[in-house]
Amino acid sequence: MKKALITGITGQDGPWLAKRLLDKGYEVYGTARRNSVRNFYGLEYVGAVGKVKIIDMDLLDYSNIHDTLISVKPDEVYNLAAQSFVGASFKQPISTTLTNSLGVAYILDIIKTFLPKTKIYQASTSELFGKVVESPQNERTPFYPRSPYAISKLYSHWMMINYRESYDIFATCGILFNHESELRGKEFVTRKITQFVAKNSLGDKEVLKIGNLNIKRDWGYAKDYVEGMYLMMQSDKPDTFVLSTGVSTTIRQFTELAFSVIGKKLRWEGEDATEKGYDSETGILLVEVDPEFFRPAEVDMLCGDSKKAHEILNWHPKTTVEELSRKMVEHDIQLLNSV
């Protein structure tokens, strides 16, 4: 039985991946950092509570990581833990850097010294492309990070490649484009929209305040993307792969898709900071741009090219952005109805 250790088991991707690996017959360990209130909603949601062995581990603590890795001796480490919210990284650049950069350096060095046969997957990100220099973006596209988050991930990405090349470690990077799900963190724009739409469908009268509606992202479904992580780790050699859908959607379009799930159509007026979205039938104001959500430096558009993953891993995303927005809205309505 193979052993996998997933860091960041309380996040979005951790539970989806844990479920996938359990189904494959793995013994799965998941790390969570100490919190005043523990929340394993994600593991509950995917039906993996009690099946994943939980270990307390903080990426900022070398000896804690060392002891964890030495006691588990995993065949595969999936390093998903991170301060992953770009917006917060502008306000907390130092802690973001420590967690996202140093944490990876610690893990790599422990693997190099004590567990050279252990494979490691690092959660790299399309944010590395930032102010894109070409479109769509693939494994050869130059990086231009635009936030402390992206820069912290640039360091860990290159550390992975350096350890792969220097010490022959199986260190694989997935450059994943945005992927969402029913377990997405509530501050990310898709979940913020789907939660709002769910509340609206139950009669809430609030207006959705949002940042730049023209931004484009290549949104996929997290459950499809964890399959890609698993496939990368089964490949003959460590490498770097882009996972994306190749379809780029504006935030305005995503908002329209989410409202369409509850049968509402939007009519837009104004532009940029003055843009507003009205219910086309009743004329009620539903959406308004609020510059509070603008970022100091923005990533205007991302669109990925996953040809390499298609050809080498036979990985293909299965879920469209329409299906994704529907899953998220329906789940958020269900959650509200259950309280």
Ligand code: NDP
């Ligand atoms: P989440 O933000 O949902 O989860 C992050 C996890 O990391 C949480 O379990 C969190 O714990 C944990 N964590 C944060 N800081 C520490 C720390 N100091 N020590 C230990 N654990 C810590 O991220 P996702 O699941 O969405 O993403 C997984 C990975 O993929 C992340 O590294 C992210 O940057 C990367 N990524 C994600 C993309 C996406 O679209 N989702 C796209 C590209 C890359 P806690 O619950 O205690 O906060």
Ligand code: GDP
């Ligand atoms: P990111 O791609 O990892 O930064 O994921 P997010 O979901 O946080 O943001 C995606 C894009 O939506 C970014 O360009 C944000 O600036 C933009 N955006 C616009 N309005 C909002 C908002 O209200 N909240 C968030 N989180 N992002 C917003």
